[in-house]
Amino acid sequence: MSTVDCPDVLTALARGLELDAALERHRASCADCAMHSVGIGAVARAIAALPAVSPPPDIDERVLRAAASLLADNARAAAPLLAGHARVATLDGRSLVRALVPAVLLFPLLVVADVWLLRMLHQTLAAILPGALTTWLVLSYAALLAALGCFVFGAIPLLVERQAPLLGWKEEHVGP
Ligand SMILES: [Zn+2]
Numbered sequence: 001m002s003t004v005d006c007p008d009v010l011t012a013l014a015r016g017l018e019l020d021a022a023l024e025r026h027r028a029s030c031a032d033c034a035m036h037s038v039g040i041g042a043v044a045r046a047i048a049a050l051p052a053v054s055p056p057p058d059i060d061e062r063v064l065r066a067a068a069s070l071l072a073d074n075a076r077a078a079a080p081l082l083a084g085h086a087r088v089a090t091l092d093g094r095s096l097v098r099a100l101v102p103a104v105l106l107f108p109l110l111v112v113a114d115v116w117l118l119r120m121l122h123q124t125l126a127a128i129l130p131g132a133l134t135t136w137l138v139l140s141y142a143a144l145l146a147a148l149g150c151f152v153f154g155a156i157p158l159l160v161e162r163q164a165p166l167l168g169w170k171e172e173h174v175g176p
Helices: 006-014 021-029 031-049 058-088 095-128 133-172
Strands: none
Touching: 006 021, 006 031, 021 031, 095 133
16 A cells, blocks of 8 residues: 655645646545645746856855864864774883783793693603603693793783773773
8 A cells, every 4th residue: 555645745746747646646635735736836836947046156165164163072072082092003111011020920930830730740641651652741731831821921912902092091080
């Protein structure tokens, strides 16, 4: 079922088009359309006969001048967001040192714990497996631990860089 409204009928009349059956049925049953459709064709023809108006040559400048204060307000409002984006790209040396110091201090503890773990593993496996197999398994495990250590310590600068904007936001909105 097609829905026909007053604007459909009045637009067709204003454009000088023939009304189809649905539009004609609406006009016949609608008091608003009956009232407005009387003069709408003549009004549309009168408007079409008016001389064409060309915009003033300096309209671009005038619109920009009128909008200048609004644009400046928007730029001021966006400045903190842009500053936050700028911080993402820079790696703050102080934050990096603050993140690396505990990691470096804990490193010897990590090494001692790993060596102890490897010795226990070697003793346990040596009791049930041939010596060469035990050594190979323990060395493989040591290599895995070393790789994980490199991965974790190598990720610290990346994590600091990622976290810098969040810390900046926290200091501004929550406090240090
Ligand atoms: Zn109508």
